[in-house]
Amino acid sequence: MRDVYVAGIGITTFTRLEYPLVEIASYASMMALKDAGITEVDQVYVANMGAARLNHQTALASAVTDSLSLLPAGAAAIENGPASGAAAIKAGFQAVASGMDDVVLVAGVERMREVNNLEATDFVATLTHPLAEYIYGVTLPALAAMFARLYMDKYGVTERHLAMVGVKNQNAALNNEWAHLQQAITLEGILDSPEAMTNNPYVADPLRFFDACPVSDGGAAIILVSKEKAQELGRPMIRLSGIGQATDTHAVFEREEPTDLLAVRKAAHDAYQMSGLSPEEIDVAELHDAFTILEIAQSEEVGFFPKGEGHIALEKGETALGGKIPINVGGGLKGRGHPVGATGVAQAWEIVTQLRGDGGKRQVEGARTGLTLNFGGFGNNVVCLTFVRED
Amino acid sequence: MAREIYAYKSRVDGTLHYPMKMISRGNRDHDFFEFDPVPLPKTGKLLTFTTVYNLPAQYEVATLGLGIVELENGMRMLGQIEIDDPQIGMAVKGTVKVVRRETYDDYYGMVFTAA
Numbered sequence: 001m002r003d004v005y006v007a008g009i010g011i012t013t014f015t016r017l018e019y020p021l022v023e024i025a026s027y028a029s030m031m032a033l034k035d036a037g038i039t040e041v042d043q044v045y046v047a048n049m050g051a052a053r054l055n056h057q058t059a060l061a062s063a064v065t066d067s068l069s070l071l072p073a074g075a076a077a078i079e080n081g082p083a084s085g086a087a088a089i090k091a092g093f094q095a096v097a098s099g100m101d102d103v104v105l106v107a108g109v110e111r112m113r114e115v116n117n118l119e120a121t122d123f124v125a126t127l128t129h130p131l132a133e134y135i136y137g138v139t140l141p142a143l144a145a146m147f148a149r150l151y152m153d154k155y156g157v158t159e160r161h162l163a164m165v166g167v168k169n170q171n172a173a174l175n176n177e178w179a180h181l182q183q184a185i186t187l188e189g190i191l192d193s194p195e196a197m198t199n200n201p202y203v204a205d206p207l208r209f210f211d212a213c214p215v216s217d218g219g220a221a222i223i224l225v226s227k228e229k230a231q232e233l234g235r236p237m238i239r240l241s242g243i244g245q246a247t248d249t250h251a252v253f254e255r256e257e258p259t260d261l262l263a264v265r266k267a268a269h270d271a272y273q274m275s276g277l278s279p280e281e282i283d284v285a286e287l288h289d290a291f292t293i294l295e296i297a298q299s300e301e302v303g304f305f306p307k308g309e310g311h312i313a314l315e316k317g318e319t320a321l322g323g324k325i326p327i328n329v330g331g332g333l334k335g336r337g338h339p340v341g342a343t344g345v346a347q348a349w350e351i352v353t354q355l356r357g358d359g360g361k362r363q364v365e366g367a368r369t370g371l372t373l374n375f376g377g378f379g380n381n382v383v384c385l386t387f388v389r390e391d
Numbered sequence: 392m393a394r395e396i397y398a399y400k401s402r403v404d405g406t407l408h409y410p411m412k413m414i415s416r417g418n419r420d421h422d423f424f425e426f427d428p429v430p431l432p433k434t435g436k437l438l439t440f441t442t443v444y445n446l447p448a449q450y451e452v453a454t455l456g457l458g459i460v461e462l463e464n465g466m467r468m469l470g471q472i473e474i475d476d477p478q479i480g481m482a483v484k485g486t487v488k489v490v491r492r493e494t495y496d497d498y499y500g501m502v503f504t505a506a
Contacts, residue, residue, distance in 0.1 A: 131410055132468065137491060141445065142443045205441055
């Protein structure tokens with residue numbers, strides 16, 4: 001198997017975008033192509049979850065490849081729920097590592113704000129089990145809320161811990177010009193003040209408005225290449241060193257221990273094993289904080305902290321910029337936004353930015369290794385990636 | 392006759408599944424449709440719950456109670472809950488009712504109340 005490197009990265013602003021879906025994907029891709037200094041690719045993968053349903057667009061990868069005049073490159077769209085982005089990166093890795101392709105463009109894109117909030121909520125809920133979950137009116141916030149309640153009951157996590165994650169990540173987004181949310185929040189404003197319930201109402205108790213990521217449009221892209229090609233291009237040598245992917249039960253209630261995220265644990269384990277890294281050796285991480293409770297739980301499952309102690313590490317500032325393991329320094333899904341198909345690629349974009357030392361105010365000093373965790377379904381399809389700077 | 396929600400028991404290894412699987416968790420050497428339907432119990436205890444304030448399309452109500460229940464046979468299921476002050480661990484009982492209405496279809500599921 002050949003080593004695979006990231007030669008280029010690109011991203012659009014995550015917000016409400018008034019551009020067609022193909023243009024959003026193409027814009028991020030153009031940035032990645034220019035960053036790498038290439039005009040030809042062998043293969044294009046486009047990660048997306050809802051184009052057919054939300055945007056009346058099918059065969060997305062063909063459209064993006066044509067828009068970028070990359071013909072006759074191979075092209076395929078990859079739909080894997082909210083883990084589409086990292087799943088597409090895995091496909092790109094396999095193409096280069098196998099020797100089948102030398103240069104692969106992986107783009108992730110979503111345009112969710114084309115429909116109203118009710119439709120967007122319903123669209124995301126279609127990833128739940130159709131007969132055992134969806135028919136009951138379950139939503140992703142509802143699943144996260146029931147998970148959070150169990151976590152609170154078992155480990156002593158409180159609404160304050162959840163709000164602390166929200167404040168940390170939304171305020172981190174202020175240092176990321178591409179992030180959706182550009183407004184500072186405080187614990188006073190969203191939890192402690194008499195106006196907190198008005199500012200921050202419950203969406204599914206115990207989760208409140210600021211415990212959830214925003215619904216965003218946006219695109220991100222990376223270029224994966226062989227070692228020879230990476231050396232030829234002369235960009236920083238960032239190797240995609242580890243990949244783990246695992247699944248769990250479709251219906252969340254079937255899990256033997258409902259507070260365990262076994263697919264996260266397995267995906268991270270396999271990525272560490274492939275890369276030869278341990279959790280202690282990761283300098284910066286992007287976790288899938290679609291809901292604040294998930295950052296706490298995932299920080300434990302990927303091995304940064306013992307089970308049940310993620311909220312204690314949060315209290316100590318260990319997950320903030322300057323802490324033991326900075327998590328979501330670019331805002332995470334909570335602050336950067338969560339255009340579902342783009343998220344896994346945007347996480348890789350952030351880690352590569354960090355490993356290049358281009359993070360500006362959010363730069364993790366001396367970062368040489370990074371990890372992304374892309375969490376599909378409610379933990380039923382998870383992809384973990386590790387990256388290492390080699391030069 | 393009272394409506395039921397069914398689990399599916401493997402004829403190969405006896406494992407009960409809810410929701411249905413095509414191949415048993417207990418033995419992957421399974422042929423097509425080697426399961427028998429078994430009604431789920433209607434009593435159990437509430438494991439966790441939420442009240443949803445931001446509902447998907449098709450629900451014309453202000454809030455919706457949802458919970459995960461551990462049934463008396465140890466299996467678990469998601470259901471709607473109609474309980475004023477839900478608590479983890481409380482005893483509940485279920486009734487099969489319409490839980491979702493769409494233009495041409497009604498969907499039936501379990502609605503739990505305090506036992």
